[in-house]
Amino acid sequence: MKRPSFQVRLGLVCLLFVAAGCGGGNGAATPTSSPTFTSTATATLTPTATFTYTPTNTPIPTTTATPTPTRTSIPTATVTSTPTPTATRLPGVEMAGRLDLDIRWSADVEIRVVGKNLTAMLTLNDAREVAVAGVALEGMGNVHDFPEVDAVLYTARFTSPPVADGRCGAQPVSLSLTLLRRGTNDHVAGGVAVYCGANTNSGTAARMLRLAGSLTAK
Amino acid sequence: MQVLLSRILRRAARVDHALAWCGRKLAGTLLTVFVALLLAATPAQRADAAEPHRYALSMFHFNIQYVAGGLEGFVPGLPADSPQVRNWEIDDEMVEDHIITESFEPVLDLYLAHPTWGVDIELQGYFLDVLAARHPTVLAKLRSLAVSGQAEVVSFHYSDQLFLAFPREDWERSQTLTRQTFERNGIPLATTVFAQEGQAGTGMPRAMAERGYRVLVWPKNLFSFQHGAFDAAPYYSLGGVDMIAGAQGVRSVAGDVEIDVDWTFFDDGEKLATGDADPYFTPIFIHKPPAVARYEKEVAGLEAQGYSISTIGRYVSEVRGLGVEPAQAPPLLDGTWQPNSTDGMRKWLGGAGIWDAERDNDVRSVQALAHREIVAAETAAHASAIDRSPLDDAWRLLALSEVSDSTGINPFRGEVEYGIGDATEALRIATEAIDQAKASLGAQTVQIDVAQGSVQVEPPVPEGGGEIAPPLQVRVDAGGRTWRQSWTGAAAGVARLELQFDPGSAAPSRKLAVTFPGDSTEIVYCPALDDDRPVSIPKSSFTFDHYQMALANGLIGLSAQRFVVKETARVHLAATVTPTDGDVTFSDDTAPTQDRLTWVFHVVDGTLDDAVGYANRLNVSPTVIR
Structure with missing residues (x-):
């Protein structure tokens, strides 16, 4: 709990870090161009359930982003994983972005949406004690619409081999990606829930990684 | 104050009689006043009164989520691999570990060294899960203090969550988790309640009684923010449970019973053993034994003066046993413990x-x-x-x-x-x-x-409501953004307002607000944890010039037959009310500049019951199509 005394002290400490940029650079990621509405959801929820419903609504921003990964972190595990090449000329809508991972790091996310299903690639640039840095993980998932609130949730599951000295020890790691988009904004936010064990996507997460940034149409 | 004045006059009368015998009336009168004031400033007892009952109480509020998620990224201007960052930006588990080893365990050790001292330690259920997972010896110390009755381990929620802003169901699930983790770890759960951010509300007593809690600690600042400065009663009655004013000292005489209460600690527990440092500052958030020693000396001094270093539960029980009746609590609104500096819930x-x-x-x-x-x-x-x-x-x-x-x-x-x-x-x-x-x-x-x-x-696809004329004129501050409003019929007597804000381009666009006109002289809402039990309280009951409401189910009254309901999955901002008019304002100073934003409200014209039912069907127990 942050009491007023904390505020004062934090303000003083922050002053010490002004030159280093403390308190800056934390804003939401900036879209590269203005988004365009493609959604037709009118989201008119009433208690008597008389609202306009568009079950296949999947807002997709129209901006373009070309991620250029710079994988600088050194893998901390002695595992062998084969990076999967990016699929091209496949049906569906592709989105990609380099999202901030726990603020200091990044994750490249690529999603291809076909109807309600999606395939996804996730590449962490830092191991975070849960996966091998710089290695793309491939997974599958879904698009979940919440038309009454004009929001969409992208979900995908991944599996990573055990990571030495990681949070799951010798167990394989299951990762659950979730990203929420409001309306047609480029900004998405969510995270990666990390569960120990193969094909494990519930229980108490071993770690919750946080993701935020722009995920735009390729 | 009346008690204090009475005591002064009685003492003055006795001293005055002695001085008159010497024939120095005038000087004696002046001296009388001086001595009386001196006497009043000391804890000396009345000659005709029994020994006062003196208690020293405490509330150590610990929060294992003090820095939820850890400190990584806290000082972003420094490179991740710099020594300063490695020393400061520790991850989630390390922050939790520091809270336990640097601030929590030293407090336990202090009280273990003084078996006659009672203490209240408040923490969320999740705290016990962390202790069990990584600090079993510290958990054993806590268990020892709790089982002996020396410590009340106070917990009302599993996470240090803003439960005043969410439906009761969320708290119920959290409460169940808390009880499970206390039981699993062999820690008796205290019947006293204090909560994160000092959250307190009038819906809590019913929930407390149903779960076996007995005493609510209502923060003194939340009390005085609503009613001005006050002299605390030894304890109050609120909605069927006992209540005390947290950290407000008591000087009370009722019949032959005199109750004195002082507080030795009422703050974030993390700060005691670390010399007022907090977990955001890793380099200085370390156990400082002199800080603990200073506190130990202060408490020992009170004990030497005859104070009982007591738990809150024992204090209330003993005062009740002395025949002291609870005072009736005045009208109160939901809020937190530092409403002046946090602008209430806002x-x-x-x-x-x-x-x-x-x-x-x-x-x-x-x-x-x-x-x-x-x-x-x-x-x-x-x-x-x-x-x-x-x-x-x-x-x-x-x-x-x-x-x-x-x-x-x-x-x-x-x-x-x-x-x-x-x-x-x-x-x-x-x-x-x-x-x-x-x-x-x-x-x-x-x-x-x-x-x-x-x-x-396979339900039929429902049709949306048609566009309607605005039932009222809202005032919008869009922070320089382009904005639009649309009104549609949502149900009989219900108009749905959608406010759309285009992306902004400058700092002022972070601040958005909408005001709904009203004329109510009462505050009408459902207190948190009482989603279906509205209250109507005259604004004249309070002394504040404005108040911020969380509105767990989204509802607040505008007039006798008109209510506004925020659709909390679209807009969940504090409502500002004032005693001088009936308007209600929702405002956000943190709107992301680059985002297109949509706020949705529902204006209900009908009875209060209609409005409460509507709000709960919208935000608490909805109907959805998937």
């Missing part, structure tokens, strides 16, 4: 802190969305007889996500994203449960009615 629901990464409405509305989806998933799982157990994980994640620090007081970006990331994972679990239920029912689409507990397979 700091967590639209108010900005010192960092620029806050997005209060984003965080709280996605949590409200997660609530809706989880209760819908529970209904679908029940109707389809699928395994609902993963939803327990969703409830736990929702409790964690609702941590107060994700939107206030000064959340840094990591805490903001903690509040979102845990909520979206809860959302994922809920949506997958609904998908599984649909598959079990062989349905492409279902309509889930949470209030009725029913699921309709």
Whole structure:
């Protein structure tokens, strides 16, 4: 709990870090161009359930982003994983972005949406004690619409081999990606829930990684 | 004050008689006043009174989520591999470990060294899970203090969540988790209640009584913010439970019984053993034995003066046993323990802190969305007889996500994203449960009615309400953004307002507000944990010039037959009310500049019961089509 005394002290400490940029650079990621509405959801929820419903609504921003990964972190595990090449000329809508991972790091996310299903690639640039840095993980998932609130949730599951000295020890790691988009904004936010064990996507997460940034149409 | 004045006059009378015998009337009168004042300033007892009952109370509020998610990214201007950052930016588990080893264990050790001293230690249920997982010896110390009755281990919620802003169901699930973890770890749960951020509300007593709690610690500042300076009664009655004014000393004489209460500690527990440092400052957040020694000396001094170093529960029980009747609590509104500096609840629901990464409405509305989806998933799982157990994980994640620090007081970006990331994972679990239920029912689409507990397979596609003329004129401050409003009929007597704000381009566009005109002379709302029990309290009951309301189910009155309901999954901001007019304002100082934003409100013209039912069907027990 942050009491007023904390505020004062934090303000003083922050002053010490002004030159280093403390308190800056934390804003939401900036879209590269203005988004365009493609959604037709009118989201008119009433208690008597008389609202306009568009079950296949999947807002997709129209901006373009070309991620250029710079994988600088050194893998901390002695595992062998084969990076999967990016699929091209496949049906569906592709989105990609380099999202901030726990603020200091990044994750490249690529999603291809076909109807309600999606395939996804996730590449962490830092191991975070849960996966091998710089290695793309491939997974599958879904698009979940919440038309009454004009929001969409992208979900995908991944599996990573055990990571030495990681949070799951010798167990394989299951990762659950979730990203929420409001309306047609480029900004998405969510995270990666990390569960120990193969094909494990519930229980108490071993770690919750946080993701935020722009995920735009390729 | 009347008690104090009475004591002064009685003492003055006795001294005055002695001086008159010497014939120095005038000088004696002056001396009388002087001596009387001196006597009044000391704890000396009346000659004709019994020994006063003196208590020294404490409340150590510990929060294992003090920096929810850890400190990584806290000082972003420094490179990640610099020594300064490595020393400061520790991860989630290390922050938790530091709280335990640097601040929590030293307090336990202090009290273990003084078996006659009682103490109240408040923490969330999750704290015990961390102790059990990584600090079993510290857990054993806590258990020893609790089992002996020396310590009351106080806990009202599993996560240090902003429960005043969410439906009761969220707290119920959190409370169940808390009891389970206390039982699992062999820690007796105290019947005293104090909560994160000093949250207190008038819906709590009923919930407390149903769960076996007895004493609510209501923060003195939340009391005085509503009623001005006050002399505390030894204890109060509020909604069927006992209540004391937290950290407000008591000087009370009732008949032959004199009660004196002093507080030795009422603050974040992390600060005592670390010399007032807090966990954000890793380099200085370390155990400082002299700080503990100073406190130990102070408490020992009180004990030497005859104070009973007591738990709160024992204090109230003993005072009641002395025949002291509880005072009736005045009208009170939900709030937190430092309403002056946090502007009531607004700091967590639209108010900005010192960092620029806050997005209060984003965080709280996605949590409200997660609530809706989880209760819908529970209904679908029940109707389809699928395994609902993963939803327990969703409830736990929702409790964690609702941590107060994700939107206030000064959340840094990591805490903001903690509040979102845990909520979206809860959302994922809920949506997958609904998908599984649909598959079990062989349905492409279902309509889930949470209030009725029913699921309709392949429902007809409902039609949206038509556009209508605005039933009232709202005032909008769009911070320089382009904005639009549209009104549609949502149900009989209900108008739905959608406010759309285009992306902004400058700092002022972070601040948005809308005001609904009203003329109510009363504050009409449903206190938290009492979603279906509205209260109407005259504004004239209070001394404040404005007040910020969380509105767990979204409802607040505008006039006798008109109410506004915020759709919390779209807009979950504090409502500002004033005693001078009936207007209600919702405002956000943390709106993301680059985002297109939509706020949705519903204006209900009808009875209060109609409005409460509507609000709960919208925000608490909704109907959704999936």
